[in-house]
Amino acid sequence: MRLLFWKNVKMKVMRKTDSCIIEHSKITVNGDPVFESQSETFHDFAKDAYKNLELNYPKFHKMDNLSKLAFLAAEMILKDDDHSRTALVLANRSSSLDTDFKYQESINSEGNYFPSPAVFVYTLPNICVGEISIRHTMQTENAFFVLDEFDEKFLTDYAEQILLSGKAEKVLCGWTELFQENYKAFVYLLTL
């Protein structure tokens, strides 16, 4: 009984303060559309969004597409606020397979063997978490999970545990899925 009561209290105190969805060449923040482009590829859409939203962060252009997606979504929520106590917990289905596939093409044949460190470094899904951490100077708790589908309850439970432990005050949480032209980001900020 006591445990049940505690659980109920816990559920009440978690708050989702901001959220961002990116899909079909469109960015929606807290339910309001903030940017839409007619571009047909993710690459062009990301470039248009970067220009239009005046992000001014040249490192963006070196990122792989998964990092660009996660970065754009995080940017919409984190803005220029202080996030020195904001943890990052992201997940997706395709891990870094978008870049893995490109990297593999660069080593498939003997005659066309050009492994590039700049590509190889993005063959890990948590690199996008690193990119967001660098952008917002977040020396904070972070984790990346691979799940077969978006599981908000799992991510929220995990975020809640970080908040209850006192290791962070907020958690930027969510789903950043991308493989070639199929992508969706749903990222949100949680606090106690």
Next chain:
Amino acid sequence: MKKETYITDYNCVTPLGFDVASNWNHLVEGKSGVALHKVIENHEAFYASIIDTEKLEEEFKPNFDNPDFTRLEKMFLLSLKPLVEKHEITEETAFILSTTKGNISLLKNQTELPEGVYLSNLAQKIADYFGFKTKPVVVSNACVSGVMAIAVAKNMIQAGKYKDAFVIAGDEVSEFVISGFNSFQAIGTEPCKPYDKNRNGINIGEAAAATYITSAPNENENFRFKISGDSAVNDANHISGPSRTGDGLYASIKSAMTEANVTSEQIDFISAHGTATIYNDEMEAIAFNRMELQNIPLNSMKGYYGHCLGASGLLESIISMESARHGILIPSKNFEETGVSQPLNIIKENQFAAIQYILKTASGFGGCNAAIVLEKC
């Protein structure tokens, strides 16, 4: 009240053996799994720690009827089987899999993604074989994955989501990974020498490891290690280079030790990351000194197993618990003369020691770091 979580069983599959006892015996003898291997056709050979495929098949066949598994999946299955036979899987049992690249070898010369390269499919295949009832969770956080997977099990059990968890970690030596680290010029030209003056890079390794973690240990367990604290803080500095200040590792250790409520003097042994790259080892030395841990006996297992990526953190945690159980500290293989700017107490020969508190750390690409404190109960 915080629920306590304990590691009460484990197993591993490595070039040094297909169970913990054979691994331990080989480590005490100073044996290494690292040797020269031809991994990429028409390319030079690399030093790597690789499981003999014939031996793996010999071990696999009598244990499993169905041969339809990849090499990595066979490693996972062999590592997990003895644990599943001893501990019941219920509706409240989590299944957590740590890996960086999973079945990435399947991608070679493909024009479309094979289903097996999805990490969630890999996890589901293993889960289905043993009859897990909850959805698998994959932790893929570069080289800290194995340490983080232990922390994830602890945190999800404490969140009340599960009662117990099987955590497995594995990665395989592949052309994909070897070519990538080689393009970074990060691969050593000889067996790796963590923290040594003459270190010149990593050896890649492969292994699978498995642990059973529970909030309700029974009286029949052979041993019990409490997962007392954990943390994984990002450097926020560079995606491929270690921080020069050791900020993220320092903060991870500090936060894990705070949660565990232990001081630096109380730590009996550090199982460090020690990849044998110039910058990683230096970064660790700085972080350990900032935490005043420079006098605590420390080793890196990379000289025995190479860097097993997503498996390394779990495998090395298991070996550190074996150290505590036997009361023997294992030397940091291939270390001769210090090559880091700050003092460290690097273990040079087998020595007896009473070990209660273990600090296990790891660091990786993406600026990630992880630390856990394990307490022998």
